[in-house]
Amino acid sequence: MTRKATLTRAQFEDRLFGVLRWFVIAFLAVITVAPFYYMVLLSVKPIDALLLDPGSLWVSAKDFTLSTYRDVLKSTDDGGQGFVKFLLNSALVSLGTVILTLLAAVPGAYAVSRLKFFGHRQVSALFLAVYLFPATLLAVPLFVIFAKLGLSSSLVGLAIVYVAQTVPVAIYMLKNYLVTIPASIEEAAAIDGAGRLQTVRKVILPLALPSLMATGLYVFMIAWNEFLFALLFLAADPEKWTVSLGLAQLSNGVEVPKTILMAGSVVLTIPVVLLFFAAERMLTEGLTSGADKS
């Protein structure tokens, strides 16, 4: 009796959740893809088509246009929105951040992962504790310091702030990878007469290349997507705007048609999405497999 009851309950649940599962999957697919489809859709429409039929879920052949992209990319002198300039600013800041962050993070990550120096536990905890402090807490003093130093509207200053934001996570990521490289590889290098620096440069860094790339790409994403500090430091100077800031500032006004700004959103989104999928593949590839056969 009871056995039969549980069996039917089990069957009932299996069926119910078997169906529900597909609803959940469909729901997830819709909520994740739809906003991006909508973004691309609006970016290839003229504004009149949007205002005429806001609910339309496709673009008719006669409405299809790429002039939105031309408008958003053209420099302000030619009557566009100057996104090429913004893209360049964003790329400079992000690449600068990646280079500086890796330079600062690699020695630290190596030390934390390999060397038992005095206080190595405290140091790694300290690096992570940085995340307990909100960006707003940092924003106040940095805003003041930069105003004082006259760095308040410079891309260099912004890159420095981004380095502060990304160094802890970069150390964390690199450290997690470095501990997986067997110590015996390093010992072998030491027996062959390599010094510590030489070992790091010639043995550890090449082995850690996938992790370096992945960390670099992640840092690039953070810097490219960042908004608060760009707004604080650069808002006054449209020449220095990053893409994120440019889009946010222009979307506050009413002068620029929304479809043109949608083209700007697509331009802003594509680089990070491409890089992300590149990084995902890189993260899964291990280079050390087979390097240490003991």
Add this chain to the structure above:
Amino acid sequence: MTTAPVGAPKRRHTSPGSADRSADRRRRPMTASRRANRAGLAFVSPTFVVVLVVVILPILWTVLLAFQHAKLVDIQGMGLVGNWSLDNFTQVFDSAGFWSSLGTTLLYTAGATLGSVALGLVAALALRKPFRGRGLLRAAMLLPYVAPVVAVAFVWEVALSPQYGVVNDWGHRLFGWDNPIAFLSTREYQVNLLGAHFDIPLALLTVIAFECWRYFPFAFLFILARLQAVPAGLEEAAMVDGATLTQRFRHILLPQLMPVIALLCVLRFIMTFNKFDDVYLLTGGGAGTNVAAVRVYDFLTARYDVGAAAAQALVLAASLMILLGFYFKFFGNKVQEES
């Protein structure tokens, strides 16, 4: 005498490990641990200096600024120490705006944290078993998390717009909404349900929904990874014993997932509590969404009141620490036991 034989082989044991010749040439070779100590300090110092200069010193300065009358205009001539006072803090605690914004922040943080973790859990359970197109969907599901916040916030803003938004248009077509709903600028939205009137904080709920949407992939990734590490034998054994799907979830999967869920809740709580971009971009802090981070920004840029902004940021950080302290005091042990 008796200690010498113990000490000697030990030293011999440690030194060949990574001995290099330069050290051997010296008269008194350093032990490997001493060399590691020196190298470690040398390697870590550049990183440490960067963190010290751009993170720790600024934070310490915030603490100083919070106790001073500091406006941006007179900060140029100010030294590090000015006239100390608690005025900023009395001002912060006395203003009604601060308390209501702290309340909003807590609602927003709790809602977004629970929502995103719950949605991530549901997503991980749904995508646990393979099906055609799973890899594609998993990749697509990370889009909200990796896409720039400015771009996605703009898309939401346009889609929810009462004039030209797709949501209101379809709401009108499908559900017969008479008036377009201004999702992002309605503080209280009146709902009539079964003859009863409710006021729901619509703008705040919309912002929470945005936050859930943007961060559920983060929870999803963590939970799915943990889910795939659960030994299959456990569930099979329970199945043989006649446990149903919900029972297996409740008594086998959930206890296994609890540690990662707790960790995610803490992480998301910290991140959301300090969140600025999302709310600022969607509503600008209006319509009942004035979270504390946006308030600090307003003090800094609209009033140039550096002292008050610093004091608020400090109180905010302190409240976060207190909340986390409570959490670890009351739930920290429990989570450890369950893991």
